Amino acid sequence: MNDNETTDQGTGTSLVRTSGEGREVLPASLITGVDQFENPGLPPHVHRAADDDPAAAKRAERQVATMFALSMLGTLVFIVSYFAVPDEATFFFPGIGLAKTQNVVLGLSLGFSIFFIGIGAVHWAKTLMSDEEVVEERHEQASSPEDRAKAVAVVNAGVESTQLPRRPLIKYSLGGALGLFALPLGLQVAGSLGPTDIEELKHTIWDVKDNGGKPIRLMRDPEMTPIRFDEVTSGSVFHVMPETLQKYLDEGKHVLEAKAKAAVILIRLDPDLIKVQKAKDWGVDGVVAYSKICTHVGCAVGLYEQQTHHLLCPCHQSTFDLTEDCAVIFGPAKRPLPQLKITVDDAGYLVAPEGFAEPVGPSFWERAR
Amino acid sequence: MSTINETRPADALRAGDSQADERAAAAKPLGGIAGWMDDRLGGAKGVSFLAKKVFPDHWSFMLGEIAMYSMIVCLLTGAFLTFWFVPSASQVVYDGSYVPLQGVTMSDAYRSTLAISFDIRGGLLIRQIHHWAALIFVVAVFVHMARVFFTGAFRKPREINWVFGTVLSLLACIEGFAGYSLPDDLLSGTGIRAMNGFMQSAPVIGSYMSYFIFGGAFPGEAIIPRLYSAHVLLIPAILVGLFTAHILLVFLHKHTQFPGPGRTNKNVVGYPLMPVYIAKAGGFFFIVFGVIALISAVVTINPIWAYGPYDPSPITAGSQPDWYMGFADGALRLLPGFLEFVSWGNFTWSMNIFPGSLVLLPLMWTIIGVYPFVEAWVTGDKREHHLLDRPRNAPTRTAIGIAGISMYVVLFLAAGNDLMAIKLHLSINDITQTLRVLFFVAPPVAFWITKRICLSLQRADRQKVLHGRETGTIWRYADGRFEEIHAPLTPDERWALVQHESQEPLQLTAGKDANGVDSPIARKERLRAKFSHFYFRDRVAPATPSELEAAHHEHGDHGGVADGGHEAIEPAGAGAERETIKADKQLD
Numbered sequence: 027m028n029d030n031e032t033t034d035q036g037t038g039t040s041l042v043r044t045s046g047e048g049r050e051v052l053p054a055s056l057i058t059g060v061d062q063f064e065n066p067g068l069p070p071h072v073h074r075a076a077d078d079d080p081a082a083a084k085r086a087e088r089q090v091a092t093m094f095a096l097s098m099l100g101t102l103v104f105i106v107s108y109f110a111v112p113d114e115a116t117f118f119f120p121g122i123g124l125a126k127t128q129n130v131v132l133g134l135s136l137g138f139s140i141f142f143i144g145i146g147a148v149h150w151a152k153t154l155m156s157d158e159e160v161v162e163e164r165h166e167q168a169s170s171p172e173d174r175a176k177a178v179a180v181v182n183a184g185v186e187s188t189q190l191p192r193r194p195l196i197k198y199s200l201g202g203a204l205g206l207f208a209l210p211l212g213l214q215v216a217g218s219l220g221p222t223d224i225e226e227l228k229h230t231i232w233d234v235k236d237n238g239g240k241p242i243r244l245m246r247d248p249e250m251t252p253i254r255f256d257e258v259t260s261g262s263v264f265h266v267m268p269e270t271l272q273k274y275l276d277e278g279k280h281v282l283e284a285k286a287k288a289a290v291i292l293i294r295l296d297p298d299l300i301k302v303q304k305a306k307d308w309g310v311d312g313v314v315a316y317s318k319i320c321t322h323v324g325c326a327v328g329l330y331e332q333q334t335h336h337l338l339c340p341c342h343q344s345t346f347d348l349t350e351d352c353a354v355i356f357g358p359a360k361r362p363l364p365q366l367k368i369t370v371d372d373a374g375y376l377v378a379p380e381g382f383a384e385p386v387g388p389s390f391w392e393r394a395r
Numbered sequence: 396m397s398t399i400n401e402t403r404p405a406d407a408l409r410a411g412d413s414q415a416d417e418r419a420a421a422a423k424p425l426g427g428i429a430g431w432m433d434d435r436l437g438g439a440k441g442v443s444f445l446a447k448k449v450f451p452d453h454w455s456f457m458l459g460e461i462a463m464y465s466m467i468v469c470l471l472t473g474a475f476l477t478f479w480f481v482p483s484a485s486q487v488v489y490d491g492s493y494v495p496l497q498g499v500t501m502s503d504a505y506r507s508t509l510a511i512s513f514d515i516r517g518g519l520l521i522r523q524i525h526h527w528a529a530l531i532f533v534v535a536v537f538v539h540m541a542r543v544f545f546t547g548a549f550r551k552p553r554e555i556n557w558v559f560g561t562v563l564s565l566l567a568c569i570e571g572f573a574g575y576s577l578p579d580d581l582l583s584g585t586g587i588r589a590m591n592g593f594m595q596s597a598p599v600i601g602s603y604m605s606y607f608i609f610g611g612a613f614p615g616e617a618i619i620p621r622l623y624s625a626h627v628l629l630i631p632a633i634l635v636g637l638f639t640a641h642i643l644l645v646f647l648h649k650h651t652q653f654p655g656p657g658r659t660n661k662n663v664v665g666y667p668l669m670p671v672y673i674a675k676a677g678g679f680f681f682i683v684f685g686v687i688a689l690i691s692a693v694v695t696i697n698p699i700w701a702y703g704p705y706d707p708s709p710i711t712a713g714s715q716p717d718w719y720m721g722f723a724d725g726a727l728r729l730l731p732g733f734l735e736f737v738s739w740g741n742f743t744w745s746m747n748i749f750p751g752s753l754v755l756l757p758l759m760w761t762i763i764g765v766y767p768f769v770e771a772w773v774t775g776d777k778r779e780h781h782l783l784d785r786p787r788n789a790p791t792r793t794a795i796g797i798a799g800i801s802m803y804v805v806l807f808l809a810a811g812n813d814l815m816a817i818k819l820h821l822s823i824n825d826i827t828q829t830l831r832v833l834f835f836v837a838p839p840v841a842f843w844i845t846k847r848i849c850l851s852l853q854r855a856d857r858q859k860v861l862h863g864r865e866t867g868t869i870w871r872y873a874d875g876r877f878e879e880i881h882a883p884l885t886p887d888e889r890w891a892l893v894q895h896e897s898q899e900p901l902q903l904t905a906g907k908d909a910n911g912v913d914s915p916i917a918r919k920e921r922l923r924a925k926f927s928h929f930y931f932r933d934r935v936a937p938a939t940p941s942e943l944e945a946a947h948h949e950h951g952d953h954g955g956v957a958d959g960g961h962e963a964i965e966p967a968g969a970g971a972e973r974e975t976i977k978a979d980k981q982l983d
Contacts, residue, residue: 061939061940061941062893062937062939062940063886063889063890063893063894063938063939063940064886065656065657065658065659065890065894066656066657066886066887066889066890067656067657068656068657068664069656069657069887108516108517113492113513113514113516114492119693122693122694125693126519128516128517128519129519129520129523129692130692130693131692132517132520132692133520133523133524133688133689133691133692133693134689134692134693136520136688136692137685137686137687137688137689137691137692138685138689139685140681140684140685140688141681141682141684141685141686141688141689142685143678143681143685144678144679144680144681144682144683144684144685145678145681145682146678147674147675147677147678147681148674148675148678148679148682150674150678151670151671151674151675151678152675155670155671155674156666156671157666157671159664159665159666160447160449160664160665160666160667161449161657161662161663161664162447162448162449162649162662162663162664163661163662164649164660164661164662164663164781166779167552167647167648167779216607219607219608219610220606220607220608220609220610220611220615220617221606221610221611222602222603222606222607223606223611223612224602224603224606226612227595227602227612247708248706248708265708265709267708278486280612281486282614282705282706282707283611283612283613283614283615285706285707285708286588286612286613286614286707289707289708318708319707322592322727322732322747322748323588323589323591323592323593323596323727323748323752324588324589324591324592324613325585325588325589325710325714326585326707326708326709326710328709328710328712329712340710340711340712340713340714340813341585341589341710341714342724342727342728343728343812343813343823343827344732354732356823356824356827357728357732357827358727358728358729358730358731358732358747358748359732359747360732360733360734360735360747361735387592388591388592388595388596388745388748389595389596389735389743389745389748390595390596390601390602390605390743390745391595391597391598391599391600391601391602391742391743392602392742392743393743394737394741394742394743395740395741395742
């Protein structure tokens with residue numbers, strides 16, 4: 027159906043404007059003979075001081091020139107201070123604090139050298155250049171019917187000359203070729219962007235298989251020193267990495283990839299506070315270790331509120347309750363932080379005998395499979 | 396004060412006016428370099444066409460200019476930064492001049508950003524100008540977009556340019572995100588870590604997307620160079636291309652103008668490009684650039700040296716993205732965790748993340764992009780519009796816009812829920828819960844309030860036209876009555892208040908075809924009529940001359956003031972009979 031309501035009457039449905047008399051709603055200025063105000067036309071031009079008074083014009087000229095001169099001054103200051111201000115100099119900037127002298131001086135001089143060109147130009151335009159408004163006519167955006175017909179004729183002649191309508195073999199084979207040629211390019215990019223080892227998402231370097239089946243010592247991050255059980259005093263918090271990270275540090279390769287899933291937070295609570303038996307069993311006398319990677323989008327859950335025994339993620343404020351086996355008590359995360367089972371080895375150091383029982387970090391499609 | 400020229404038609408020139416063509420005719424013939432160029436390029440025609448191009452004046456038209464200029468500043472300073480920035484995640488040990496980080500292992504990207512900040516003279520200034528210009532660019536883009544929306548500048552024939560602008564604003568945000576991720580500091584690395592979480596949240600392909608984008612396991616060494624090529628090549632190329640098309644269409648369509656005396660849908664009234672707009676707009680580039688440089692001189696932005704290099708284990712409290720990503724971050728903070736579930740086949744659906752990360756941006760920008768087409772369908776308006784609407788004269792559109800903005804603001808505030816909790820000593824849980832409710836409640840409330848305000852303003856306009864402007868002069872009559880004197884508007888003053896059209900809802904005439912059966916078209920049209928009703932049900936028609944006439948008579952009947960009622964500006968001797976109390980506002 028044609029959307030041009032007022033012309034489409036008779037069959038089917040049509041919408042009309044309800045303003046009566048069947049008139050089309052047009053801009054007020056185009057309607058004559060109806061009860062509407064007339065456009066009063068352009069108001070008369072009002073002269074500025076500089077248009078009539080040579081002294082005012084002269085004054086404006088001097089003002090503009092002063093702005094441009096100030097710009098040149100700024101440029102000069104920049105060039106001099108680029109060489110004169112030492113790199114390490116600082117000074118006290120009132121209201122802002124200790125500031126790097128070079129940055130402030132270079133920035134202000136550059137800023138003013140640019141700014142005053144603009145101010146000068148605008149002042150010039152506003153005071154001296156003609157401020158008489160000019161009227162330009164608009165024309166319909168659409169081409170005239172003749173031009174449209176001409177364009178259609180030209181294109182049709184072109185199509186006719188290709189013989190495409192009469193040669194379906196070319197038409198369909200061309201369509202096929204054009205439709206398919208992007209596939210190799212797309213395949214190359216998509217196929218080569220990265221190795222995809224989805225199972226790797228479930229793996230961390232706490233896996234004792236990587237350590238010859240031996241339990242893995244808990245190390246302080248970033249010092250990489252082992253943690254004795256008796257050093258973990260009540261209420262203390264340790265940021266922990268596995269002993270197996272040392273291999274990566276020594277080789278200097280894939281350190282961040284390993285750390286990204288291995289980060290653990292170790293906290294000592296009053297054992298009676300822990301309400302979940304599994305959480306108690308996987309810890310040692312109230313010392314418990316949890317993955318520090320948020321189960322929401324993977325930020326480090328770095329804020330520990332000692333009074334409430336809550337762990338808070340600073341990115342999106344997911345809150346985990348340590349006394350409830352790190353269950354989510356608020357925020358956008360769904361799953362609790364995975365617990366790392368720990369024990370004490372013969373030398374009195376904390377070790378993880380099994381690695382994580384579930385994938386750490388943010389959810390992904392295949393996580394539960 | 397201006398006087399009124401009653402007889403001259405709207406499009407006529409004034410006595411002193413001259414057409415740009417006539418001025419050009421007196422010019423000297425081309426010689427020298429210009430002549431040499433024209434011999435080869437034939438550019439004289441184009442130059443005279445461009446030079447006399449007319450642009451209307453309004454402060455709000457400068458918003459787009461701010462966006463354009465700050466983008467140019469970004470391109471300029473960005474080119475500088477590429478001379479020193481090393482887009483590499485390979486680990487090095489820092490030995491530069493910033494003492495607290497000496498000996499620390501970090502990526503080359505972070506090391507080179509430190510070098511730009513501390514070891515390259517003026518490097519910090521360029522870096523800060525780049526960052527400030529980017530922030531101002533995105534602000535200006537959004538405010539410009541709001542101006543175009545609320546004034547209806549997106550209507551035919553400018554829908555395509557609205558779509559271009561929509562894509563530009565989305566690209567601006569993505570470009571900004573890619574840019575602030577490059578230094579590989581702790582804050583931006585945390586942002587990339589969250590981005591990895593977003594990728595993984597996509598159903599079916601999420602894990603693969605993450606591995607493709609990061610070139611393996613997070614973080615890997617591929618993401619920095621890949622973001623770099625997106626930031627300096629791919630996105631800027633599209634951005635500059637689309638921006639050029641955006642500007643060309645402005646030239647093609649000629650700029651819209653606000654309604655005013657002498658301004659019609661068929662003309663454009665303003666100043667020519669040469670010389671006024673070259674000076675004003677060109678000068679404004681220097682003002683924008685200058686102000687950005689001044690800000691960068693004294694206000695630190697993104698002090699990456701204070702954050703340290705990226706490491707997945709530590710984190711800073713109050714981790715927040717740059718402002719334009721705030722609303723998406725806020726959406727993630729508001730989405731409750733229970734939306735995540737595991738379906739049959741043990742597949743994990745991260746519906747606590749996916750809608751706020753990967754869906755939100757494309758969805759929001761699609762809604763913005765299609766709005767002109769929806770409104771055009773509802774109004775059934777096929778005409779070209781070159782005169783802008785005053786926002787009050789399109790109450791429903793304005794209300795829809797404010798409702799959308801209120802939704803955006805709720806999400807934006809949510810991104811600062813931790814900061815609000817700390818600064819205002821409130822519970823973060825309460826703030827988050829409140830914002831969750833507000834996300835659904837604020838838009839309808841904002842819609843209703845805005846629409847009422849618009850309608851009230853329209854009524855106020857009517858009042859002003861019919862009964863004149865309040866003068867602040869209060870007359871006391873002999874019988875003890877007090878009355879404030881209203882001065883009638885001049886036709887020039889009045890015009891802006893009465894020129895608009897007030898569309899009435901479309902109504903169905905017949906909903907059935909010849910056989911009396913509802914046609915599918917009829918259903919579509921019924922829907923359209925409903926929308927039309929929603930848009931135009933509440934309307935305040937502009938005052939008409941006959942209403943003004945009637946108002947005069949009415950006043951004449953009871954006003955008791957001879958000849959034109961009490962709307963005369965000059966008491967004209969009648970004042971002698973009355974005691975006049977002058978308010979602080981004097982008559983002119």
